[in-house]
């Protein structure tokens with residue numbers, strides 16, 4: 278094992294988009310970063326797109342595949358023996374069907390990646406996080422997951438009413454709060470963060486923020502001591 282002296286982070290779904298931006302920022306900060314990718318070749322291509330000399334390790338990880346998860350955990354255990362920060366970033370948006378029309382297929386598929394994935398990955402990585410120093414878990418959520426904001430008719434994204442994606446991020450938020458309570462006594466910081474509406478494949482590049490801007494918002498929560506049990510956004514916090 279080559280135990281890094283720098284903090285060690287794992288970013289899931291990091292072969293493109295905000296996840297890849299996060300890998301770049303954390304590695305530039307001198308951290309050892311596992312670049313999670315469900316397709317190893319896409320992961321290596323992503324790593325090769327970043328400057329040489331950074332400690333970036335490609336980790337094959339489909340967050341919906343329990344067997345891949347065990348292999349990924351073993352790889353991190355053997356490679357660094359610890360994790361300081363886990364960023365549950367992998368996510369999908371299958372459709373925008375409103376509650377009256379959303380199919381169970383869409384709900385199940387979305388929850389599989391956006392909710393059950395982070396739960397499984399977090400549970401599997403907990404022993405490695407307990408062996409780390411920083412003990413931070415960052416769940417990449419969305420303001421579209423805020424039930425409070427959806428209850429406000431003036432919410433700027435009130436028109437976005439797709440049940441599958443919005444409710445998956447609400448469930449991820451609930452996981453964040455409950456896990457932060459459970460792990461509080463052990464010194465963990467468990468937080469959710471909204472990267473903001475960002476131009477990526479997820480939305481056909483219609484977002485108004487750059488990947489770098491979104492990654493900066495998420496990286497702040499990974500890199501800083503900000504307490505536990507909050508839902509962060511650029512420049513502040515959001516209501517659950």
Ligand SMILES: NC(=O)c1ccc[n+]([C@@H]2O[C@H](COP(=O)([O-])OP(=O)(O)OC[C@H]3O[C@@H](n4cnc5c(N)ncnc54)[C@H](OP(=O)(O)O)[C@@H]3O)[C@@H](O)[C@H]2O)c1
Pocket residue numbers: 289290291292293294295296314315316319338339340341365366367368369390394417418419420471472473474475476477478479480484
């Ligand atoms: N873009 C926005 O405006 C926005 C706003 C708020 C929140 N977010 C959240 O930000 C996160 C990143 O999204 P993004 O905009 O960067 O989207 P993106 O460019 O589509 O990237 C999504 C990443 O997740 C990966 N992924 C999907 N399913 C996976 C699985 N089962 N296992 C492992 N990886 C998987 C994708 O891998 P493949 O390349 O293999 O598909 C890809 O690397 C998501 O959680 C999203 O909900 C995005």
